[in-house]
Amino acid sequence: MSTIRLLSAPEARAAIADLCDVLADCVNGGASVGFMQPYGPADAELYWQSVADSVETGATLLVVAEIEGKVVGTVQIGAAQMPNQPHRGDLKKLLVQRSARGKGLARLLMTAAEREASRRGKTLLVLDTATGSEAEAIYPRLGWQRVGVIPDYAMWPEGGLCDTTLFYKRTVAD
Numbered sequence: 001m002s003t004i005r006l007l008s009a010p011e012a013r014a015a016i017a018d019l020c021d022v023l024a025d026c027v028n029g030g031a032s033v034g035f036m037q038p039y040g041p042a043d044a045e046l047y048w049q050s051v052a053d054s055v056e057t058g059a060t061l062l063v064v065a066e067i068e069g070k071v072v073g074t075v076q077i078g079a080a081q082m083p084n085q086p087h088r089g090d091l092k093k094l095l096v097q098r099s100a101r102g103k104g105l106a107r108l109l110m111t112a113a114e115r116e117a118s119r120r121g122k123t124l125l126v127l128d129t130a131t132g133s134e135a136e137a138i139y140p141r142l143g144w145q146r147v148g149v150i151p152d153y154a155m156w157p158e159g160g161l162c163d164t165t166l167f168y169k170r171t172v173a174d
């Protein structure tokens, strides 16, 4: 049985060890999410501490999926924008540990993140994802509109340039 919840800053800090495991597992599984291989859980600690700090200021919404009390998936909304874009949020780091995939957790995480963003007045969400990745196939199923491709945007974790595909979605108020 899975639980989806939005974390406070103290809850985010308490979950850092699990979040490190999830991120390291995804990078080692070949996901282009900002980091290069080799990448162990210890390498992820500073990153998750900065995310927890950002949760504290309200700049980031952090949603997690737990199974039996352990975090196995996560997604973030970057909520701090320039004054002329208060209605926009950046969806980031949708990650589900390999052993927990295919159970609908990404769909649940995305639904929860979109709802929380909408509640905060974020009527437009934007994301980018590696072109040709497993994730790219998922977003259209969740109602996201494909905008286009930027070539050579980032690198695969094992090396080599990868394109990125941009998506957006308008959220619906409750």
Ligand SMILES: CC(C)(COP(=O)(O)OP(=O)(O)OC[C@H]1O[C@@H](n2cnc3c(N)ncnc32)[C@H](O)[C@@H]1OP(=O)(O)O)[C@@H](O)C(=O)NCCC(=O)NCCS
Pocket (backbone or CB within 6 Å): 026, 031, 032, 033, 093, 094, 095, 096, 097, 100, 101, 102, 103, 104, 105, 106, 107, 108, 128, 129, 130, 133, 134, 135, 137, 138, 141
């Ligand atoms: C992308 C990812 C989050 C999907 O997680 P998941 O929990 O297995 O996804 P779900 O089970 O919720 O599936 C969501 C939908 O996508 C579909 N889907 C899942 N994996 C898919 C795949 N490899 N190819 C095509 N569709 C897929 C599912 O059928 C489901 O559709 P439905 O609800 O309409 O039936 C996971 O593969 C992952 O963490 N990948 C590595 C990290 C990454 O690349 N993140 C994206 C960063 S932008």
